Amino acid sequence: MQDIINIDKSFNNDKMRILLLTTKNESIVPFDYQDLLAGVIHRWLGINELHDKISLYSFSWLNGASLCKLGFNFERGSQWFISFHEKDYLKTIIKSIQTSPEMFCGMRVTDVIIKDAPDFTYVENFILASPIFLKERHENAIKHLIYTDENVERLLEYSIKHKMSIANIPEDDSFKISIDRSSRMCKTKIVKIHDISNKSFYCPIHITAKNKTKQFIWDVGLGHSTGVGFGSIY
Numbered sequence: 001m002q003d004i005i006n007i008d009k010s011f012n013n014d015k016m017r018i019l020l021l022t023t024k025n026e027s028i029v030p031f032d033y034q035d036l037l038a039g040v041i042h043r044w045l046g047i048n049e050l051h052d053k054i055s056l057y058s059f060s061w062l063n064g065a066s067l068c069k070l071g072f073n074f075e076r077g078s079q080w081f082i083s084f085h086e087k088d089y090l091k092t093i094i095k096s097i098q099t100s101p102e103m104f105c106g107m108r109v110t111d112v113i114i115k116d117a118p119d120f121t122y123v124e125n126f127i128l129a130s131p132i133f134l135k136e137r138h139e140n141a142i143k144h145l146i147y148t149d150e151n152v153e154r155l156l157e158y159s160i161k162h163k164m165s166i167a168n169i170p171e172d173d174s175f176k177i178s179i180d181r182s183s184r185m186c187k188t189k190i191v192k193i194h195d196i197s198n199k200s201f202y203c204p205i206h207i208t209a210k211n212k213t214k215q216f217i218w219d220v221g222l223g224h225s226t227g228v229g230f231g232s233i234y
Helices: 034-045 088-099 152-166 211-220
Strands: 016-022 057-059 071-073 079-084 109-116 134-138 141-145 176-179 187-193 196-202 205-208
Touching: 016 088, 034 057, 034 088, 034 187, 057 211, 079 088, 079 211, 088 109, 134 152, 141 196, 152 176, 152 211, 205 211
Parallel strands: none
Antiparallel strands: 016 079, 016 109, 057 079, 134 141, 176 205, 187 196
């Protein structure tokens, strides 16, 4: 039976993301598949200027994997999401998926579900859907930071404030990020993008801010290189 893409609601909200459901893979998905995900998104977008801009979007990694020797299997398919600050990009992606749902390794999209942004007024604790990549220049070198570094919160806040200014969102005086460095959820992960190894990290995220700021972060992610799969949040 041919797969059917179902869109369960129209674009009525300014803040939303799309959840994608896929078939199982036909060949092993490599460990470092984030390049492939980013490539699929840009194929669906078609010709665009996003490569040269600060990323006001984010996307999760694939859920539902089982580990094997050479990579991952998704025996029951996978789930992942894409979020954009500008929802017109999501419309373009959905239209492209309807005619070209193929991804990679034999996986293809079967369902597209539009999810409105939750009301985060009373929500302050967030979980990462992909690890945070954060870098800082030290003299002539670039340092990849992890959760144990002292200035992580400051740099995360700066990155979001910079993106908010690009998106013409008013500054939020209440905005503050903190992480629990003692949590068992804290860990580092090396991710290879374009054959370059990048040190990234997971940790619980605590965000104090206005609802609009939290919804913006829900769209654009945290840290650097969200456009290649880092820093997405649930």
